[in-house]
Amino acid sequence: MPPACFGCNVQLIGGEELLCTTCRYELPLTEYNFSQENHVDRIFYGRVPIKKASSFLYFSSIGIVKNLLHQLKYKNQSHIGIFLGSWYGALLAEDGSLPEIDYVVPVPLHPKKLRKRGYNQVTGFGKQIATAINATFLEDVLTKTANTKTQTKKSRIERWQEQQSLFKAKKTNVLTGKKVLLVDDVITTGATIEVCARALLDAQVSEVYVATMAIVP
Numbered sequence: 001m002p003p004a005c006f007g008c009n010v011q012l013i014g015g016e017e018l019l020c021t022t023c024r025y026e027l028p029l030t031e032y033n034f035s036q037e038n039h040v041d042r043i044f045y046g047r048v049p050i051k052k053a054s055s056f057l058y059f060s061s062i063g064i065v066k067n068l069l070h071q072l073k074y075k076n077q078s079h080i081g082i083f084l085g086s087w088y089g090a091l092l093a094e095d096g097s098l099p100e101i102d103y104v105v106p107v108p109l110h111p112k113k114l115r116k117r118g119y120n121q122v123t124g125f126g127k128q129i130a131t132a133i134n135a136t137f138l139e140d141v142l143t144k145t146a147n148t149k150t151q152t153k154k155s156r157i158e159r160w161q162e163q164q165s166l167f168k169a170k171k172t173n174v175l176t177g178k179k180v181l182l183v184d185d186v187i188t189t190g191a192t193i194e195v196c197a198r199a200l201l202d203a204q205v206s207e208v209y210v211a212t213m214a215i216v217p
């Protein structure tokens with residue numbers, strides 16, 4: 001069986017990789033950069049001092065981006081992260097709006113989930129971006145200390161308090177004074193990024209930047 005497009009499922013033809021030519025052109029790039037204010041920045045205002053945030057794609061509950069991210073996360077297609085990271089990394093390197101970054105750090109999975117899935121879906125994405133912008137990819141400085149469960153019966157305050165201890169920074173001596181680009185898959189409420197950014201700032205990094213594969217508009 002020749003490979004099928006991850007966006008629309010048609011069979012790919014010679015030279016096409018992961019997406020057919022139509023889906024590739026229809027991919028909803030945000031065209032945000034790291035020099036102008038955008039929707040991703042505004043999520044964090046008044047919450048945590050993230051220097052600048054941006055996302056590569058718009059996420060919607062139907063369509064190409066949803067299919068890609070679903071396959072990446074649940075269907076063992078870790079190469080999709082590499083594909084998105086090399087594309088976005090090339091854009092970032094080209095537009096030059098991102099200041100010089102020391103470390104690219106992925107939002108971690110809980111170790112149990114990592115074992116089950118076999119890979120962190122953000123790793124390939126982060127590694128490609130790190131290579132493109134001449135930064136070092138640091139996989140193991142953030143750890144997730146508890147597995148998140150749906151907590152519908154808990155109040156907002158209770159959930160918030162739990163979130164605060166969910167992610168921890170280790171090897172904090174290497175982080176001191178460094179500029180870090182935190183990477184994740186889809187940003188919705190920004191709660192996970194907020195807690196990770198706070199852990200990095202507690203570890204005395206100088207600035208936190210955020211780049212995600214997609215944002216829910």
Ligand SMILES: [Zn+2]
Pocket residue numbers: 005006007008009010019020021022023024
């Ligand atoms: Zn397609």
